[in-house]
Amino acid sequence: MQFDYIIVGAGSAGCVLANRLSENPNTRVCLIEAGPADNSLFVRLPLGIILLMRSNARNWRYYTVPQKALNNRQVYIPRGKTLGGSSAVNAMCYTRGHKWDYDHWAELGNEGWSYQDVLPIFKRSEHYEPGENEFHGTHGKLNVSELRFSHPVSRAFVEAGVEAGHPATDDFNNDVQEGVGLYKVTQKAGERCSVAHAYLHPIMDRPNLTVMTETLVNRVLFDGKRAIGVEVEQKGQIRTLEAANEVILSGGAINSPQLLKLSGVGPAAELAQHNIPLVHELPGVGENLQDHPDALVVHNSLQKDTLSLGPGALLGSLKQVWDFFYRRTGQMTSNAAEAGGFIKSRPEESIPDLQLHLTATKLDNHGLNLGFSMGYGYSGHVCVLRPKSRGSITLRDANPRSPALIDPQLLAHEDDMEGMVRGVKEVRRIMAQQALNDWRGEEVFPGKQVQSDEEIREFLRQKCDNIYHPVGSCKMGNDEMAVVDSQLRVHGMEGLRVVDASIMPTLIGGNTNAPTVMIAEKAADAILGVG
Structure with missing residues (x-):
């Protein structure tokens, strides 16, 4: 089994790379995915996210180690385990972050990553249904559309945000970002448009492309400092695949650093602890982990037009099933997190430092608490956009099937704590506006008994979670803790790159799927010598 390029991980980055690198019919490309194919109705169905959050087949269902600042709670981290990766199981919000984020990457010494550099790549990667303009393109593969359905309470939340003094916006991806509105989503004709749907499925019949599912990569193989292939396990059999040009890791911020360490690239002391022979010492592998902390302000609803898992609501959903299957409209096309915004927690902030998502249902523990969602309600998420906390990905042991130790x-x-306190207060203020009067029932979380800053801090220790944007664990840069250079080549190695969200030196101010597509497009340019 010999190839020119082996791509490990068929997520948002891997699918892009497989498409771009196999355009030349003489280039042999192998794309390897640990999970199954994405041929599930619940992947296509936007509201299927509710079930995918609990899936064992297409979700890694990771948990963090006990988080000291959160009363030693272990936090759930869902990650896509199928073709398309997390783009096949996420809430489909299409946001890029603020232009400052990319200019900051360039200021850190990463040439070619400024906003001016990456905006054309964002534009060429998307088909933006509302139309082409200076920030959006219409000739790309990733379909970005307006929601076909939004709950009345989601629209009321946007009105409440305006009443609270925040500007309204119909585009979070311009050069301002600030405002409240409805999210644009990665959907096409009312169905999820994962990166696999956009980039991989249209080219699966290329004879020079091999896609392997349910195949776990145990380690990268080296000749000295050069990557020459991978060892994989498929249906209980160990095989070796050879790469003439490059091995590219696209497993994401959790799996890519884990695989590097299992392969002998990482901190020498940690590898020695697990009796893994050292190939190359890189102390930054697995360090610099960042994620958006997230908290919920949850209300009961006086109206029965929100999403509920109660028996009465499920009986009424038969029409919604009809609308989806025969018209691709209605509640089943909802992305669950329809409304939101990017706002400033205080006037002195130069750019938005908080992100909001409004979910038109009662949520607790990532929706895993199904009983809590039986009633009618709505949940306002708030997260600090640029957390200062830094965590790590370390090995549990030398077994490739053992999940890594995740400590964000x-x-x-x-x-970060004080930013979240301000965020909870601001969501409460928005929730109290007149536009939500017809829905506003009792506040369930934090609850009326929680009022002082210290009470809110304790609420956060008990309930704060993450919103599934892990990045940074193989950071791009030139300092001693950097893992890859600005071309995403692993420092000190040959024929080895990391191309996924782990290369972000700092977490961008928004959802991370669109930036990951951009990263992969830019990496493909570098590999192919174009652009």
């Missing part, structure tokens, strides 16, 4: 250190930095 959520709210470990005092500024």
Whole structure:
């Protein structure tokens, strides 16, 4: 089994790379995915996210180690385990972050990653249904559309945000970002448009492309400092695949650093602890982990037009099933997190420092608490966009099937905690506006008994979670803790790159799927010598 390029991980980055690198019919490309194919109705169905959050087949269902700042709770981290990766199981919000984020990457010494550099790549990767303009393109593969359905309470939340003094916006991806509105989503004709749907499925019949599912990569193989292939396990059999040009890791911020370490690339002391022969010492592998902390303000609803898992609501959903299957409209096309915004927690902030998502249902523990969602209600998410806390990905042992030890250190930095306190207060203020009067029932979380800053801090210790944007664990840069250079080549190695969200030196101010597509497009340019 010989190839020119082996791509490990068929997520948002891997699918892009498989498409771009196999355009030349003389280039042999192998794309390897640990999970199954994405041929599930619940992947196509936007509201299927509710079930995919609990799936064992297409979700890694990771948990963090106990988080010291969160009363030693272990936090759930869903990650896509199928073709398309997390783009096949996420809430489909299409946001890129603020232009400042990319200019900051460039200021850190990463040439070619400024906003001016990456905006054309964002534009060429998307088909933006509302139309082409200076920020959006219409000739790309990833379909970005307006929601076909939004709950009345989601629209009322946007009105409440305006009443609270925040500007309204119909585009979070311009050069301002600030405002409240309805999210644009990665959907096409009312169905999820995962990165696999956009980039991989249209080219699966290329004879020079091999796609392997349910195949776990145990380690990267080296000749000295050069990557020459991978060892995989498929249906209980160990095989070796050879790469003439490059091995590219696209497993994401959790799996890519784990695989590097299992392969002998990482901190020498940690590898020695697990009796893994050292190939190359890189102390930054697995360090610099960042994620958005997230908290919920949850209300009961006086109206029965929100999403509920109660028996009465499920009986009424038969029409919604009809609308989806025969018209691709209605509640089943909802992305669950329809409304939101990017706002400033205080006037002195130069750019938005908080992100909001409004979910038109009662949520607790990532929706895993199904009993809690039986009634009618709505939940306002708030997250600090640029957390200062830094965590790590370390090995549990030398077994490739053992999940890594994930420690994002959520709210470990005092500024993150104080930002979340301000965020909870602001969501409460929005929730109290007149536009939500017809829905506003009792506040369930934090609850009326929680009022002082210290009471809100304790609520956060008990209930704060993450919103599934892990990045940074193989960071791009030139300092001693950097793992890859600006071309995403692993420092000190040959024929080895990391191309996924793990290369972000700092977490961008928004959802991370669209930036990951951009990262992969830019990496493909570098590999192919174009652009």
